[in-house]
Amino acid sequence: MFPTPIEKSSAGVQVAYKTMLPIALILWLLPLISIMVFSIKPDADFTTGNYWGVPSSFEFFTNYGKVFFESDMPRYLLNSLLITIPTVIGCMILSSMTGFALGIYKFRSNLWIFFMFIAGNFVPFQILMVPVRDLTLDMGLYNTIQGLVLFHIAFQTGFCTLFMRNFIRALPFELVEAARVEGISEIRIFWYVIIPLMKPALAAMAVLIFTFIWNDFFWAVVLTQGVESQPVTAGITSFNAQYRAAYHLMSAGSIVAALPPVAMFFLMQKHFIAGLTLGAVK
Amino acid sequence: MTAPALPQSEIKRSWYKRNEIAVTPWLFLIPGVLFFIVYVIAPIFQSVGISFTEWDGLGDPVNVGLANYAELFDDDAFYTSLRNNLIWLVLYLLAIPAGLLIALLLNQTVFGIRLYKSLFFFPFVISQVVVGLVFTWFYDPTFGLFNVALSWIGLGPVNVLGDENYVTYGIIAAGLWPQTAYCMILYLTGLNAVDPEQIEAGRLDGAKGMRMLWHVVIPQLKPATFIAFVVTIIGALRSFDLISIMTNGGPFGESRVLSFYMFEVALSEYGFRMGYGAAIAVVLFLIMLCFIVYFLWSMYQEERGR
Numbered sequence: 268m269f270p271t272p273i274e275k276s277s278a279g280v281q282v283a284y285k286t287m288l289p290i291a292l293i294l295w296l297l298p299l300i301s302i303m304v305f306s307i308k309p310d311a312d313f314t315t316g317n318y319w320g321v322p323s324s325f326e327f328f329t330n331y332g333k334v335f336f337e338s339d340m341p342r343y344l345l346n347s348l349l350i351t352i353p354t355v356i357g358c359m360i361l362s363s364m365t366g367f368a369l370g371i372y373k374f375r376s377n378l379w380i381f382f383m384f385i386a387g388n389f390v391p392f393q394i395l396m397v398p399v400r401d402l403t404l405d406m407g408l409y410n411t412i413q414g415l416v417l418f419h420i421a422f423q424t425g426f427c428t429l430f431m432r433n434f435i436r437a438l439p440f441e442l443v444e445a446a447r448v449e450g451i452s453e454i455r456i457f458w459y460v461i462i463p464l465m466k467p468a469l470a471a472m473a474v475l476i477f478t479f480i481w482n483d484f485f486w487a488v489v490l491t492q493g494v495e496s497q498p499v500t501a502g503i504t505s506f507n508a509q510y511r512a513a514y515h516l517m518s519a520g521s522i523v524a525a526l527p528p529v530a531m532f533f534l535m536q537k538h539f540i541a542g543l544t545l546g547a548v549k
Numbered sequence: 550m551t552a553p554a555l556p557q558s559e560i561k562r563s564w565y566k567r568n569e570i571a572v573t574p575w576l577f578l579i580p581g582v583l584f585f586i587v588y589v590i591a592p593i594f595q596s597v598g599i600s601f602t603e604w605d606g607l608g609d610p611v612n613v614g615l616a617n618y619a620e621l622f623d624d625d626a627f628y629t630s631l632r633n634n635l636i637w638l639v640l641y642l643l644a645i646p647a648g649l650l651i652a653l654l655l656n657q658t659v660f661g662i663r664l665y666k667s668l669f670f671f672p673f674v675i676s677q678v679v680v681g682l683v684f685t686w687f688y689d690p691t692f693g694l695f696n697v698a699l700s701w702i703g704l705g706p707v708n709v710l711g712d713e714n715y716v717t718y719g720i721i722a723a724g725l726w727p728q729t730a731y732c733m734i735l736y737l738t739g740l741n742a743v744d745p746e747q748i749e750a751g752r753l754d755g756a757k758g759m760r761m762l763w764h765v766v767i768p769q770l771k772p773a774t775f776i777a778f779v780v781t782i783i784g785a786l787r788s789f790d791l792i793s794i795m796t797n798g799g800p801f802g803e804s805r806v807l808s809f810y811m812f813e814v815a816l817s818e819y820g821f822r823m824g825y826g827a828a829i830a831v832v833l834f835l836i837m838l839c840f841i842v843y844f845l846w847s848m849y850q851e852e853r854g855r
Contacts, residue, residue, distance in 0.1 A: 269766050361581040385848070482675075
């Protein structure tokens with residue numbers, strides 16, 4: 268193990284390390300901690316200039332209550348869910364298929380199609396912006412949730428295919444051969460042999476895509492514009508315009524907007540990290 | 550053992566059955582590939598086409614040849630954006646050593662270390678929009694913690710986001726926060742896989758500290774470094790959310806990067822100049838293409854090595 272385990276050093280060093288950890292963590296998360304403090308402060312603290320002092324009263328319920336009951340926030344959150352969940356499902360379906368095709372079969376254009384997916388996944392969004400917006404307008408899906416979902420599914424399929432294909436490649440190929448010898452059709456191999464083995468990869472991917480899509484801002488701005496379809500990342504700017512300089516409410520709103528992926532991460536931490544490393548670092 | 554005679558049905562098997570192994574991959578690929586081509590691959594070429602036209606997004610595009618690119622040559626805002634993009638690219642790479650440093654600090658087995666690791670990773674999970682807001686307040690000249698800290702060491706308040714000399718660096722620092730967390734997690738996973746025998750062998754040879762890190766550990770972290778490099782470069786060139794939230798390109802357009810400038814030209818109050826926007830996007834794409842080719846080439850080498 269590198270660096271040398273701390274247990275092997277002197278007691279002094281161990282104590283120093285253990286006190287350093289929480290201090291470093293607090294410094295690292297300071298910007299976040301500050302908005303958490305903001306979000307429970309009363310309005311009055313900001314007018315009197317008590318930014319960093321102890322909150323003069325604990326207004327957690329008032330502030331978050333306002334966010335949930337007196338603003339468009341719930342609607343934005345719902346939109347985000349309606350965008351994120353279908354995208355995750357769509358990506359799982361499409362990429363388990365493409366991943367299967369590219370991971371199991373050997374044919375001449377295999378690597379080229381794989382590289383097409385990877386390369387497409389790396390392009391800057393701006394090169395797609397004008398045509399995709401135009402296409403969405405033409406289909407009558409501008410400013411709709413479906414329009415955004417369709418694009419997200421298509422774009423994320425690139426990343427998901429990379430992910431799935433590499434995972435399937437690492438499975439023992441003998442399984443497929445054995446199934447073929449038994450005379451099982453290819454489609455049934457996909458369904459009964461490969462899919463059950465892919466469950467951990469699908470879980471990892473689902474968590475990742477959920478986070479990516481929930482946090483997307485650019486496409487939300489390009490393809491939607493109103494309360495009826497904008498996700499929370501885009502909605503928060505109008506929320507902030509509504510509550511300009513009401514820092515306690517803006518902080519509470521930001522925390523609410525950031526929470527779902529955070530919850531997802533803590534619930535599915537193992538899968539999340541397996542996913543981030545693209546399976547390349549075991 | 551006698552070979553059984555082929556049953557009659559075997560000969561009359563359907564075309565699909567006879568070609569099953571050759572046909573199945575294509576059946577599975579069609580939906581994904583089709584979607585991807587319509588929404589990702591084709592638009593790249595369409596954008597290149599649009600960049601040779603003058604188009605407001607509504608009427609018919611008018612062909613103007615290379616006029617948009619010629620205009621780029623004399624556009625100060627374009628050069629500012631390009632310069633900022635380079636600054637982003639270079640400084641964003643700091644996330645890699647910073648991530649490695651934190652990973653090395655946290656790669657211990659003391660009580661509660663798992664929770665520490667997750668909390669250090671935390672900034673990456675948060676939307677860039679929220680990161681942008683948080684840092685806007687962090688830098689705020691009247692109450693931001695940044696200036697509170699500066700005043701402790703006797704420095705006057707600096708309006709980071711309002712000062713054309715600091716603004717880009719201020720935004721990059723905000724971007725480095727989640728990106729460092731990402732690199733850290735990559736390295737933490739990588740450090741788990743470092744071969745303990747090689748470390749022991751290194752110790753026997755008298756390697757310690759930095760020498761051990763440089764000659765024994767870092768070479769084994771190569772896969773993690775590669776992914777960290779890929780995601781950091783892409784992240785640097787995609788920087789849009791933070792700029793849009795924190796400064797909206799200002800002050801005086803000094804914090805623009807190509808991705809933001811393109812959006813401004815094509816879809817905001819600057820008018821709907823799709824052709825000019827597409828030309829900027831093409832430049833950004835060409836920069837990215839250098840990296841894409843390098844990434845793919847590296848992956849190709851690896852595939853052949855299998």
